[in-house]
Amino acid sequence: MIEKAQKNDIREILAIIDESKLEMDENNNPQWSEENYPECKIPNDIEKGNLFVYKEKDKIKGFIVIEKDTREYDDLIENSKKEAFILHRLAIKKSCQNQGFASSLFQFAEQKAKKEKIKVLKADTEKRNLKMNHFFKKLNYIEKGTFNYDDYPGTYIYYEKEIGEEK
Numbered sequence: 001m002i003e004k005a006q007k008n009d010i011r012e013i014l015a016i017i018d019e020s021k022l023e024m025d026e027n028n029n030p031q032w033s034e035e036n037y038p039e040c041k042i043p044n045d046i047e048k049g050n051l052f053v054y055k056e057k058d059k060i061k062g063f064i065v066i067e068k069d070t071r072e073y074d075d076l077i078e079n080s081k082k083e084a085f086i087l088h089r090l091a092i093k094k095s096c097q098n099q100g101f102a103s104s105l106f107q108f109a110e111q112k113a114k115k116e117k118i119k120v121l122k123a124d125t126e127k128r129n130l131k132m133n134h135f136f137k138k139l140n141y142i143e144k145g146t147f148n149y150d151d152y153p154g155t156y157i158y159y160e161k162e163i164g165e166e167k
Contacts, residue, residue, distance in 0.1 A: 002108045005051040005063060012060040013042055013053070020091040024129070030153040031126035038089045041065075045089070052108065054101050062092035064105040066112060069122060076147040077158045082119040084160075085109060090132070106139055113163045121161045126154040133157060 005013065017039060021032050032038060045051035050067040053060045069084035087109055092101050113121060125132040127146065137143070141159035148155055 001056070002052050002054050002105065004049055005046045005053045007043075007046060009053055009060060010042060010046070013051075013063055014039055016060065016063065016091045016093050017042075019094045023094070027128065027130070029126050029128040031129055033153060041089065051089075052105065054105055060093070061096040061099075062090070062101045062105060064109065065089045066109050068118075069120075073122060073124075073147075073158065076149070077145050079122060079144065079158065080120045080160055083117065084120040084122050085113050085118050087121055087123040102135060103139070110161075110163055119163055121163060122159070124156040124158045127157050128154070 017032070024030075024032050042051065045065050045067075048067070050065050051063060052066060053063045055061065065088040066085050067088065069086050072086070073079045087106070090102060090105065109121060112118075121141070123136065123141065124147075125136070127133070136157075136159045139161070141161045144158045144160055146155050146157050
């Protein structure tokens, strides 16, 4: 079941982040290498109601942040000006990977977009994050180019996916 994260979910979320950081480090992916990132974002994500967890038997299997586009990509790369959601901070518990939880979270984001008449999903990932880049392509996200953040390590591939109307 996918639901909004609550404050009492933070401990499990942080444990998944720790696992993900280790995996990223092993794969020479600097995406979450900054100290205290993304941990520092989680309380605010929960407070804003943008962090969603996939729970099964009261255990978190993974999570994703789905937020309205704040035009954060405008200074970085050419991107759609349509109403959009930005997808951030996806992570799946290591023991739960390759079981469809990430796909379910992305399907949830698409359904939420359709219900709210959002036309585009936007996301990015570091170019060395081979798993995520493969995943975006598998889900028919279109690679629109690369960019670098001024204050953050790595080169990022930016993706978009157009969403159809809910019938």
